[in-house]
Amino acid sequence: xxxxxxxxxxxxxxxxxxxxxxxxxxxxxxxxxxxxxxxxxxxxxxxxxxxxxxxxxxxxxxxxxxxxxxxxxxxxxxxxxxxxxxxxxxxxxxxxxxxxxxxxxxxxxxxxxxxxxxxxxxxxxxxxxxxxxxxxxxxxxxxxxxxxxxxxxxxxxxxxxxxxxxxxxxxxxxxxxxxxxxxxxxxxxxxxxxxxxxxxxxxxxxxxxxxxxxxxxxxxxxxxxxxxxxxxxxxxxxxxxxxxxxxxxxxxxxxxxxxxxxxxxxxxxxxxxxxxxxxxxxxxxxxxxxxxxxxx
Numbered sequence: 001x002x003x004x005x006x007x008x009x010x011x012x013x014x015x016x017x018x019x020x021x022x023x024x025x026x027x028x029x030x031x032x033x034x035x036x037x038x039x040x041x042x043x044x045x046x047x048x049x050x051x052x053x054x055x056x057x058x059x060x061x062x063x064x065x066x067x068x069x070x071x072x073x074x075x076x077x078x079x080x081x082x083x084x085x086x087x088x089x090x091x092x093x094x095x096x097x098x099x100x101x102x103x104x105x106x107x108x109x110x111x112x113x114x115x116x117x118x119x120x121x122x123x124x125x126x127x128x129x130x131x132x133x134x135x136x137x138x139x140x141x142x143x144x145x146x147x148x149x150x151x152x153x154x155x156x157x158x159x160x161x162x163x164x165x166x167x168x169x170x171x172x173x174x175x176x177x178x179x180x181x182x183x184x185x186x187x188x189x190x191x192x193x194x195x196x197x198x199x200x201x202x203x204x205x206x207x208x209x210x211x212x213x214x215x216x217x218x219x220x221x222x223x224x225x226x227x228x229x230x231x232x233x234x235x236x237x238x239x240x241x242x243x244x245x246x247x248x249x250x251x252x253x254x255x256x257x258x259x260x261x262x263x264x265x266x267x268x269x270x271x272x273x274x275x276x277x278x279x280x281x282x283x284x285x286x287x288x289x290x291x292x293x294x295x296x
Contacts, residue, residue, distance in 0.1 A: 001083045002053040007046065008033040010155065012162040015249050015282065019266050022276025026166055027251060028159060031286040036076035039286015040183045041069050044143035045077060046151040052137035059084035061129060062139040063120055066096045069287045070142045075105035086110070086133055090117040098289065142180040149216050152186030159281055168279055171195060176283035177202050177261035178223065181213035183285060188213075188220040200226035200261035207231070226264035232256055238263060257287050 015027045030039045037045070052060055059078065064071040064087060071087045078085035085107040089099075093111050102109060119125050126138055142148070163169065174191075178184050178199035187197045197220060201209060204227050213221065228235060234255045242259040245251055253259040262282060274280065 001049070001057060001059065002081070004046070004049050004053070004081060006034075006037065006042070006077070006080070007154070008042070010158055012159055012166065012281075014166055015251060017245065017249055017266075019269065021269055022278075023269055023274045024168075024277070024279045025265075025282055026168075026171070026279070027282045027284050028155065029284050030155075031252065031284050031288055033286075034076075037073050037080065038289065039069060039073070040152060040283070041073035041143055041286065042077075043151045043155065044070070044148035044182055044186075045073060045139075046154075047147040048137075048139045048143060048151070049077070049081075051147055052139075055137055057137035058135040059086070059137070060139055061086040061088070061133050061136040062143070063088040063090075063117070063141040065090045066094055067098045068142075069289065071102055071107065072098055072289055074139070074143070075102045075107035078107065079105040084108070084136065086129075086136060088112055088117075088120075088129070090114065101289070142182060144180045144182040144212065146185075146216050148180075148182040149186035149189060152183045153190035155183075155283070156187060156190040171279040171281050173198060173274070173278065174281050174283065175200065175261065175265050177226070177257035177285055178209055179203060179257060181209040181223075182216075183283070184221055184223075185213045185216040187283075188217045191220055193220045197221040199223045200264040202257045202260050203227055203231040224264060224268070226260045228260055241266070251284070252288055253284075254287050258284055261285075 010033050011029045013027050013029060015025045034042060060074060062074055075085050087102060087107050087109050089109055089111045091114055173195055174187055174197040176199060178201050184197055184199040199221060201223055210223060238255055238259055241263045242253045242255060245253060
């Protein structure tokens with residue numbers, strides 16, 4: 001495997017919206033970094049790919065669902081860099097737009113059902129897969145863990161290098177959607193307490209995000225519920241907000257992560273969490289490929 005020369009720069013753009021009440025907002029556009037290896041999933045992969053190369057692996061095996069942004073980015077990376085990929089899928093065979101892409105990119109798929117997928121945290125889960133694919137490097141669901149977090153730390157450097165373009169000398173806080181907590185943990189590690197990182201939870205408490213983050217970093221962040229009743233739960237207020245934001249600021253959002261996160265920020269500003277003049281970095285974590293299923 002390798003070498004991997006992929007480390008794009010995400011543009012930092014002002015995002016003037018009429019509900020900011022004096023708060024200054026800039027968006028880090030991870031959705032713009034690459035047409036296929038998109039969003040935070042690409043950055044989360046960088047350290048995993050380096051570890052796989054160092055381990056002498058030929059390719060990567062990982063897990064996800066039928067709309068997984070992580071597997072989509074992994075399969076695209078495998079095609080781009082010419083290494084084999086295997087995906088272990090939650091549920092039963094179906095052809096979503098994401099799955100069709102995975103197949104087109106050359107990823108070999110195994111459907112585990114729901115019970116089989118729930119066993120992914122069991123001690124012996126990986127043993128049969130390591131035996132079947134001894135030359136593939138296993139990567140956790142969502143590209144998570146400390147390696148995934150380390151890959152996201154570079155985002156802090158990328159923001160600081162672009163502040164002059166906004167006319168900012170500094171910023172006050174980060175705001176982003178949280179699925180596994182890996183990107184948030186990477187930002188908190190890189191910030192080392194200098195700027196707080198706020199994570200808008202796109203999943204309920206029982207998904208173990210707090211424990212995931214705590215295992216990587218202990219300070220410098222705060223998690224807030226933004227799941228609106230559960231993962232992938234969509235409601236008219238959310239959809240109207242996404243549409244209004246796209247019309248007002250030209251920023252495309254999706255309802256699972258980025259839409260919920262930005263709506264939660266609006267609600268927190270209205271509640272007085274951030275004073276006028278506060279400068280906030282909103283991380284657009286990508287995931288726009290997943291909109292295709294909701295639009296079909």
